[in-house]
Amino acid sequence: MKSKLALLIIVVAFAFTGCTQINHGANLNKVSSDEAKTELLYNNFIEGQSPNIAQLNLFLTEMPKGGDIHHHFSGSIYVETYLDWAKANSQLIDTETLKISEDKTKTLLTVDALRSNAELYRRLLTLWSDKDYSNHYQLQLPPDANFFNTFGYFGYVSQSYEKGMLVFKKRAIKENVSYIETMIKSVGYSYPDPIFDTNVRTYSDNEELFSLLDEQSSKIDGDNTFTEKTNDFTTGIKTAHENANVDDEQFMMRYQTYTSRNSVPSKVFSALYAAFQAADQSELIVGVNLVGPENGVVAIEDYELHMQFFSYLRKKYPEVNVALHAGELTLGMVRPKNLTFHVDQAVNIAGAQRIGHGVDLPYEEDAIDLLRAIKEKAVVEINFTSNEFILGVKGQEHPYLIYSAYGVPIVICTDDSGVSRNNLSHEYVLLATRYKPSYQTIKQYAFNSIKYSFLPNKEREKTIISLTNRFKKFESEMAIYSDQILKGSVN
Template sequence: MSGKILRSAAMALAVAVLAAGCTPAQMQAPATTAQAGRAAAAFAAVKEVPPRLRMFLQAFPKGGDLHNHLSGAVYAEDFVDWALQDGTCFDLESLAASAPPCDAKGGRPALKDAIAKGQTSRDAVVDAWSMRNYVPGISAASGHQQFFRTFPRFDPATEGRRGDELVAAIGWAADENTLYQELMTSPQMWPAQALAARVVPDDVGDEDFAAQYEILMKAGLADLVPKARAELDAAEAELRRHYGCPGSGDPACDIGIRYLAQVIRTLPPKRVFAQSLLGFLLAQADPRVVGVNLVAPEDTDIVLKTYSTQMRQLGWLGKNVAPVPVALHAGELTLGLVPPPDLRFHIREAIELAGARRIGHGVDISYETDADGILRRMAEQPVAIEIQLTSNEVILGVAGKDHPFDTYRAYGVPVTLNTDDAGVSRNDLTDEYWKAVQRYDLSYDDILRFSRNGLTYSFLEGESLWADPVAFVPVAACAGAVPGADAPPPACATFLAANRKAALQWRLEERLAAFATEAAKLADPQ
């Protein structure tokens, strides 16, 4: 079996090289190395044994998690611990946390008192604040309802805890051998939308973006930028303190971290515009913030009615404020959740109007008008697709052959695997790889591609290591060297020093090469 895998990989590489008009000697792709062959053989040996496959994928180096909400990445057990420590209140009817002062007589005691008196239990709170013990068809709420209800329930327990959230998320990444996290978070977004509600008059049109821009800037929206940066500074300071970075040698200290400014889209258009503008300003001012994304349920009434306006907002900001990268939740819908007309255009408008460079979820692609044309455009441009298998199954009930995973791959759209909200869904990135292998009969070359795509299609600053991101052919400065197997020659070392993305990609190749030498132990435990 391993020989067949290697022959197929070699044939695919030869085709790619010839198509590029170069000889194999000029363009050495990492897939041709002996290390990759050994890892592929080990993968083939464990692929049909789920526990051993999990062990393999846990140790397998993963490039990046590009669709990861910071608050949703934290498991509910941590939220409960923080609520107990902070004296957070708990509503016995809604099961939601809230800030003190508490009101025990009114049914809102401190969580610690509610547990002590048997009014609730720690397990019951964890279940209410996550998808744990949710059973489709038996639980009272749908998966969609339960998932999105968790956020307002646990959100008050996260107050002042962004640093702890970051500690948890980066700890998971280190445990799973993930090199990079692109985390969605919303510093100062609520003050931004509140400012818009106060200062932008009703008679200013929802699509008069220039007028809204002038009003918001005169009202001091830009003053929120240093406050947002200070929030990130404080969170990262807690991360460094917790893991002893630098100098402790803890793997968490080596994780690359960048942020997407997370805009809450389930608000009136002017308030969404204010948040989006803040996101663009923040990305201009802080190199850690590498893009903007709109979040919250795409199927709510206000989003369905204002979706096109939101897309035009982002397009205007990209042209008139700064060319900030945009990744968008688009097509996180399916038939029955919304009327058919709402399935026809969300992905297309995210690309055409908002200029999205990545699409999150994209589950409803087959319902889009001219789906064939959109898929071909995504492959050619390219616009990567962020796939979250667990999330799509839990929220939309779309899984297996019903999921467009293989459709995107068939069209050549770059695919990345991600967690979405690992703490809420009770998954991790290894589980996403495991599900993909189990459900879609993937090869080692496939998971290599997903791992590399997690860095190639990130918004990390600098140029990519790959001149050809399909055949994984290095740029000219690194030609002649096999990334991960050879030391970078002088010109390549200079290139890597100047390009953060390429440097992290080179490190991934080093990790993959080292993993390949250890993979045989996982394939043959004797």
């Protein structure tokens, strides 16, 4: 009861401090600094019941946004780009399945022929992304299934890593994003072991489990394929990164690797072991993650076991960073008991430094203590468009209100901008129009995206200095725009 009361006090406090509006135009003549004028301009755009969305789009597109650090490589490339690649590869589309196919059948079309068929092309766009998805009618898949199914369509052509890196770089520079930390792919290593799968579920305490994991690690270490796969993986990322000429004064990109959470324990553990090994030996691979629907049968059943895998591997590889998808759930997706521990275990067992989504927080056990732990140990990656589509959570239902009121560090991210057909500027527009945070808060989120990135200290400091200079330039330009816009509104 105490926790619920404290939670209510937090949210009420936010309502009175975070969303208060004032008459900004009257203060125009008192403003001298570029930053203050920029703040007045922003306040003018968000005030009232109908924020000026067009002006906010312009303002937040021009604003330096630091980094996008919850970003999936394959899910962030637009369908139209994948079709360009398929055309360049002379790949064909099956008109019945709308998947890329190598089979020579009568149902195959070239990409150009597909595009000339407006009805078929439109249908492909709705299967390869969330485009034109209506609000789940009887014949449609549920939103979460629609979202995750898209990867099965473009996965075949998504392995053009150099091309993808260049796409992201060009898009980021145009959008004033200086850093992307993308989940690029898994190492591709697996060590299936049915005996381990049986034994690992019977441990009585962590000491017994970690002893079993020591034995399994020794087996994996003795497998020549383990070394070959991790070396090939790190070499491949480095080669693609260098060939694409990714890093320069304007932009930088780094990579997370991951494994799927919906497989048997021996496959999950061995894939995670390879991911940690790759991240430990590569300067470009800066973190490890876990992906896949969190409400999957295996993901739910083995969730705590997976968190223990991370706990073990973090001790074995103390320099490797961890970000985890955790709490990407809401009421109705799973039984209520499965909403009570995901974020907690990600932070307090797995030792995650960043939490992706964290939407089930209001349902977690001892939520106030958990908020305190997150504030001290981690940062939350907020993905508004993704949470709205997959979970149906938005507006006043979103735990952003709790995290921001409690002072938990926050970063704003896109998740899968190609599937969701969004960009980082749009996520900031949603933030501004729904919650009306101050300009200083928005600016802090931009700096948080670098501060809490997994960049090494030297590169992080360099990027923060660059971001500071970018904001000075932006605020200088917005100050001039502010004089024109606000003087016009006052006069």
